[in-house]
């Protein structure tokens with residue numbers, strides 16, 4: 001099943017917080033996940049989520065626990081048969097930079113492989129973290145599915161400052177060339193901060 005970390009992916013260092021476990025989320029985790037995400041949302045670094053949204057998408061989520069407390073969360077959301085998005089990634093402020101985010105990413109990437117995804121992307125303000133866990137920066141407009149599904153509804157659509165990052169898991173399933181020649185029928189131009197300044 002999807003609950004265990006059986007990684008073939010090399011993401012370097014193991015957790016430096018002892019006793020951290022990552023597992024699929026359950027409905028009982030919703031209050032703690034909401035508190036974590038919306039705490040960061042209040043500081044403007046993540047989009048806020050509602051209990052309804054979390055309930056709808058709870059099967060996407062994984063959670064990290066340490067010392068009996070929820071200390072992190074992240075979600076893998078499917079976009080097409082071959083590509084998915086890591087989103088709602090957050091680690092409690094008091095245990096940041098101790099490997100928990102890396103462990104959650106490892107869990108989500110393993111899940112992506114179990115579902116035979118060819119690539120996983122994220123839109124983020126912390127490209128430095130994603131670079132450390134094997135993602136590369138890409139042009140935002142090269143991920144049209146994201147644009148159609150989320151960006152058009154986002155309040156920051158005209159002034160987006162997030163950076164798109166991508167990790168290819170299997171180039172036979174998801175051709176990196178798709179980045180340089182995306183399907184023109186799906187392509188829309190995403191405004192950037194630079195263009196409107």
Ligand SMILES: CC(C)(COP(=O)(O)OP(=O)(O)OC[C@H]1O[C@@H](n2cnc3c(N)ncnc32)[C@H](O)[C@@H]1OP(=O)(O)O)[C@@H](O)C(=O)NCCC(=O)NCCS
Pocket residue numbers: 012013040045046087088089090091092095096097098099100101102103122123124125126127128129130132133
């Ligand atoms: C981003 C976040 C999830 C990272 O989790 P974390 O547990 O602190 O990160 P880790 O300890 O696993 O870090 C893994 C590596 O990334 C580096 N890293 C972590 N945060 C970083 C950042 N903001 N900028 C650059 N590098 C970073 C670490 O130094 C570490 O490097 P190493 O390979 O040299 O050891 C966490 O800081 C967080 O919750 N931030 C606020 C919410 C947020 O921005 N979420 C992302 C939404 S897309």
